[in-house]
Amino acid sequence: MTSGHDRPRVVRHFVLPGTLRGKLHAWRFVIARRSVQIATLLLFFGTLHWGWKIAGRPLLAGNLSASELLGAIPLADPFAVLQILASGHRPGREVLTGAAIVLAVYLLLGGRVFCAWVCPMNIVTDTATTLREKVGVRDLFHLSPKARYWVLALALALSASTGVAAFEWISPIGILHRELVFGLGLGFIAVLGVFLFDLLVLRHGWCGHLCPLGAFWSLGGPAGQIRVAFDDASCTRCGDCVKVCPEPAVLNFTAAARNGMVLAGECTNCGRCVAICPESSLSFGLRARRVAAAPIAHEFTQTREPR
């Protein structure tokens, strides 16, 4: 972990400011993410239960699986559509169009922006993580974060063998989201399962190891335009960012220093590292800037970097 120049002097660690102003600044991304997550739920909920409209058109009808924006723009979950296709069925044109639109948007923003900024399960798993760190729970066993890609492959294989979208049929995300939008029911048991798994069994167990939807968006990640930029010169390697990162493997200093950016698809753009960095070495940046600055040849090799 050495780069060409001298490492800066004293290693300082992050300290949560005592003032409210400072705290709000430190928590700015959490606050922003919760606002977006809750606003998304509220748009669905308000359109369904309170008849929210703009110019006579329903604001956002449906849910995260498929919806219609302003009665005109179809939106759909590309992973759900992929499973339906794998099951040997051809979804309707509206859903296909919607999936293409959503896919294009997230490819542009960075695939896993969905995970940190939209997915309602993120609120549940973040709460579990916060709690597990307060109590000091340790992992029950080790599981490779790559397991989720196997789950993803399994979801598609099972869609083909059962003839229905296999993950959609048991998805705790879908269950949670529907319960929140359409009404309360027994679905919270499934959500409780995820919560307890993350709390007692494995840190970031669901989002970071198992969720096939996250795996799907990870595959779309490397094309994302908004990425965490890394300034190697000011970094003291204090490691605060790695400790707070839900996907620590993406914060590979060697790759980040070379690329000037965190390019791994698993990065959710949650902003925890940006907020915690005591030297402000991390910030959100546009990928286009980096491409101009660094040789493009490294672009697709960086995630394979030995650590």
Next chain:
Amino acid sequence: MNDSSRTRRDFLVKGAQMAGAAASVGFIWHALVKSEARASAGALRPPGALAERDFAAQCIKCGQCVRACPYGTLSLASVAGPAATGTPHFEPRTVPCYMCPDLPCTRACPSGALDPALDDVNRARMGLAVIDEEHCLSWQGLRCEVCYRVCPLRGKAIVINTESRKTSRHAVFEPMVDSEHCTGCGLCEKSCPTELAAIRVLRPEFVQGRIGAHYRMQDKASRSGQAADAPAAAPSPRIAAPKPQAAPGVDYLNQAAPP
């Protein structure tokens, strides 16, 4: 053991472990999905729903049909509900389908699980009303016929059979369901005055039998001038069969002897 065989062995063991893990997780997952599928065996779907297998695969569980329904008929099934989790269904005894002529639910469906080609709600086949004659007030001799009067296709989907009984007994007004017209909307089930509805809407496949192609039924076929479910008669390889006149199938008993 040299190094290369050691790594090959490791690789094979690792591969077997992964395959084993994937297989066991896949097995449980498969069973879960299958048990979900069984859960919706009896669920009534919105008008225009494809056959259950296709519906289950196509429905993306977005609930846009639920939102579109002006009567609050539809709901998405919750976990351990009466249908596969997240799929739309309705329970007619609670809220039946009021058969909107403009089919808002079917139109709202983006996935094709509710057939966009359905343009006449009277052709929807959500279910089939079945009468429990033993507990039907009308069949037991009282004047009720509420189901008949609320039926949106009165006189077609539910008819009253008024044939009188023996001379010593008064006439009985028997409601009867015609599967050719019943849409399964459930207005009858909703308004049946008995404590537990004596007329209920069930999925047609639970109620209806099938005669089989080897029976040649004259009945409906010859009356309406078309074959019921008999396939077009294939000519015998040895003797050319006489061309059927009205209905394909063998109708010779009622016709003059063939030349």
